[in-house]
Amino acid sequence: MSCIAPRRRFGVAFVGPIALALALTATPWSAVRAQVAQTRPQQPAAPGLVQLAPGIMWSATPLLVTDSIPGQHVEVRDLVLGPNQSAARVPLTGFVLMELRSGIAEVTTNGQTTRREAGAIWLVPSGAGLAIRNLAEVTVIRSTLISPR
Amino acid sequence: MLAPHRRFVAWCLVSLWVGGCHRTSRDWPMHRYNAARTANQPNKSALSDPARVPSLHEIWRWHPAAIGDQDLGATGPGFSASPVVYRGRVYLGHLNGRLYALDTSGTFLWKYPPAGAAALVSTSMCNPSSPGIASTPAIAANIGGSPAVVFGAPDPASANGDGRVWAVNATTGTLIWRSPVVASRFNNEQIGYDSPVIANGRVYIGISNHCDNPIIAGKLFALDLATGAFAPGFSTFVASATRGGGLWSSPAAAQGDVVVTTGNGCVPTNGGCGTEPSPNHALSMIRLDGTTGAMIWKFQPVPWALDYDPDWAAIPAFHAASCGRMMTAPMKDGYTHALNAGPAAPTGGDPAALGLSLRRWTFPQASIPFSSGSHGDIRYTRGAAVWNDVVFAVTGGRDVTVSVTAGYSRLHALNACASDHERVRWWLQFPGYGYPTLGSPSVTRGIVYVGTTTDTLYAIADPDLVPAAGSQCDFPGVAVADCAANGFRLTPIPAVLARVRLSGHIRTTPALARGWLLVTTDAGFVHALKP
Numbered sequence: 001m002s003c004i005a006p007r008r009r010f011g012v013a014f015v016g017p018i019a020l021a022l023a024l025t026a027t028p029w030s031a032v033r034a035q036v037a038q039t040r041p042q043q044p045a046a047p048g049l050v051q052l053a054p055g056i057m058w059s060a061t062p063l064l065v066t067d068s069i070p071g072q073h074v075e076v077r078d079l080v081l082g083p084n085q086s087a088a089r090v091p092l093t094g095f096v097l098m099e100l101r102s103g104i105a106e107v108t109t110n111g112q113t114t115r116r117e118a119g120a121i122w123l124v125p126s127g128a129g130l131a132i133r134n135l136a137e138v139t140v141i142r143s144t145l146i147s148p149r
Numbered sequence: 150m151l152a153p154h155r156r157f158v159a160w161c162l163v164s165l166w167v168g169g170c171h172r173t174s175r176d177w178p179m180h181r182y183n184a185a186r187t188a189n190q191p192n193k194s195a196l197s198d199p200a201r202v203p204s205l206h207e208i209w210r211w212h213p214a215a216i217g218d219q220d221l222g223a224t225g226p227g228f229s230a231s232p233v234v235y236r237g238r239v240y241l242g243h244l245n246g247r248l249y250a251l252d253t254s255g256t257f258l259w260k261y262p263p264a265g266a267a268a269l270v271s272t273s274m275c276n277p278s279s280p281g282i283a284s285t286p287a288i289a290a291n292i293g294g295s296p297a298v299v300f301g302a303p304d305p306a307s308a309n310g311d312g313r314v315w316a317v318n319a320t321t322g323t324l325i326w327r328s329p330v331v332a333s334r335f336n337n338e339q340i341g342y343d344s345p346v347i348a349n350g351r352v353y354i355g356i357s358n359h360c361d362n363p364i365i366a367g368k369l370f371a372l373d374l375a376t377g378a379f380a381p382g383f384s385t386f387v388a389s390a391t392r393g394g395g396l397w398s399s400p401a402a403a404q405g406d407v408v409v410t411t412g413n414g415c416v417p418t419n420g421g422c423g424t425e426p427s428p429n430h431a432l433s434m435i436r437l438d439g440t441t442g443a444m445i446w447k448f449q450p451v452p453w454a455l456d457y458d459p460d461w462a463a464i465p466a467f468h469a470a471s472c473g474r475m476m477t478a479p480m481k482d483g484y485t486h487a488l489n490a491g492p493a494a495p496t497g498g499d500p501a502a503l504g505l506s507l508r509r510w511t512f513p514q515a516s517i518p519f520s521s522g523s524h525g526d527i528r529y530t531r532g533a534a535v536w537n538d539v540v541f542a543v544t545g546g547r548d549v550t551v552s553v554t555a556g557y558s559r560l561h562a563l564n565a566c567a568s569d570h571e572r573v574r575w576w577l578q579f580p581g582y583g584y585p586t587l588g589s590p591s592v593t594r595g596i597v598y599v600g601t602t603t604d605t606l607y608a609i610a611d612p613d614l615v616p617a618a619g620s621q622c623d624f625p626g627v628a629v630a631d632c633a634a635n636g637f638r639l640t641p642i643p644a645v646l647a648r649v650r651l652s653g654h655i656r657t658t659p660a661l662a663r664g665w666l667l668v669t670t671d672a673g674f675v676h677a678l679k680p
Contacts, residue, residue: 047626047627047628047631048548048551048552048625048626048627049624049626049627049631050628050631051631051634051635055635057627057631057635059551078551080548080551080624080627080635081635081636082624082635082636082637083570083636083637084636085635085636101522101550101551102513102515102522102549102550104516117516117520117521118515118516118519118520118521118522119520119521119522120521134636136514137513137514137547137569137570138513138514138547138624140548140550140551
């Protein structure tokens with residue numbers, strides 16, 4: 001048994017459904033669009049990634065930021081390189097602990113190039129020149145930046 | 150224009166390529182629509198007409214309380230199973246241990262077990278898979294001359310909940326047969342969410358366990374459709390030498406074979422295995438010979454060393470894309486894998502090597518098998534729906550290693566035949582937060598229906614049908630202005646044609662039958678909607 005009254009199963013009159021069908025088949029796309037506009041789900045309000053340097057993006061806001069280590073400022077951010085992207089100069093300050101979370105990257109630190117694959121963890125010394133080339137579809141590097149306060 | 154019978158012959162020639170020659174059902178006779186589990190209603194109806202779908206509204210709703218039956222209160226009320234529809238009737242199992250039959254006006258017809266008989270419940274109440282009927286039924290067109298409803302459920306008369314398969318007359322609700330025990334309560338086994346698939350004159354069903362406490366070896370059984378007895382000649386598939394590999398999803402069937410996905414394996418922290426069991430068929434998609442049960446291939450993307458419980462809990466979908474037949478399923482860790490169907494019989498070679506060689510793509514793109522990364526009990530458990538060359542999935546996005554759970558609230562449309570770079574057809578963000586937020590999608594001729602934990606049922610039109618509502622970067626979180634400059638692609642935002650508020654969280658699959666949409670909620674209602 002229904003808990004609410006069934007609404008008209010098959011229409012109450014013969015003419016009504018035909019008229020309704022004709023009206024619906026004649027519905028212009030503009031009318032559909034108007035209804036669509038009212039039912040659009042939400043989209044992310046703000047970008048989560050912003051440009052760090054040509055070829056590389058990073059988290060718009062840190063995933064973690066703390067000054068609880070005496071004399072040190074610590075931030076965690078994700079670096080993202082899209083398809084066929086390379087960053088000749090990655091402007092990060094302080095020591096950086098990097099974890100390649102997905103993709104494959106060619107990482108050049110102070111002129112020395114190393115191929116890094118998902119799961120690799122390495123340290124970039126403070127002040128080192130850093131370049132990264134993405135060798136996969138997308139490369140994501142989680143970076144912990146440690147700099148003196 | 151071909152005459153109808155010639156059109157059918159032509160259609161058969163095409164469908165033979167997939168594996169069978171039969172008319173597609175306007176009903177929704179089993180979990181995910183068909184044995185291939187495509188969740189794709191191919192027939193035209195009001196639900197496939199983008200001009201009519203915006204008027205989608207509720208026609209009726211029904212709750213077991215209408216006939217005096219109760220939810221289970223503190224143990225988690227409502228439906229874990231999805232409805233099926235066959236010849237003007239709706240069949241659905243409830244966690245209270247009853248299978249109900251309604252007509253399409255929402256009038257109660259019968260229940261099994263009938264009033265006065267004990268409900269099919271277990272004494273285990275650990276999660277929404279365990280207390281009653283969580284198994285979506287399947288319709289068998291003919292058992293002993295009548296259509297039958299086949300489902301898995303605990304038997305309270307047998308060790309407080311041994312799992313069996315039941316076949317009930319679809320017209321009268323009387324029992325036709327009850328299978329031998331397939332899930333031993335003593336061994337902590339259960340049928341749970343596993344829904345039977347009917348093919349080759351057999352019923353195939355898998356088992357898992359109650360909340361991994363303790364974990365047990367998953368199994369796949371084959372039963373004779375006419376009698377419910379174990380099918381002769383079929384060796385029960387066992388997923389592990391010791392423990393692990395539970396079949397938390399449901400088998401798919403095509404081309405005479407069966408495809409399953411398996412759950413987590415036995416590891417030091419779960420099951421007490423200090424070394425990898427041999428064999429270990431956990432965390433795998435596996436194709437089995439439907440006659441003998443022999444393994445044809447096995448695809449295991451997450452190796453034992455990285456097994457932190459990323460069960461492969463989503464049902465595999467077998468589909469015929471323009472680039473070939475493939476099997477696709479999201480995995481709990483947020484990655485979706487698509488494999489070529491491969492051979493239909495054992496080759497004599499190494500099934501694991503063959504399975505790895507059949508991988509067509511992984512989304513987001515990754516090197517397989519994984520050698521690192523987080524592969525844990527993230528909740529990507531929904532099966533994908535497939536339509537033409539498009540896979541609709543609740544899966545981690547291109548940013549899965551940035552935010553592994555962000556995909557809970559997104560529906561992705563993936564191009565099955567494109568390059569990795571063009572895999573994302575579109576994606577859509579939904580409001581709310583869940584575990585995941587979205588239920589399992591269904592599709593009919595390019596219009597996708599999906600429910601959410603905000604108690605809302607959505608209808609979304611692929612941009613091939615209705616102009617897009619805008620565009621966004623295929624990498625979530627990247628602004629449109631930065632998208633192309635960073636090598637990403639702008640993708641359309643599909644139009645949402647309708648959203649209808651219902652009674653509770655929608656974790657299940659909407660059934661799309663003859664212009665009706667039937668869907669269950671965890672509030673214990675089944676809702677019927679039409680445009």
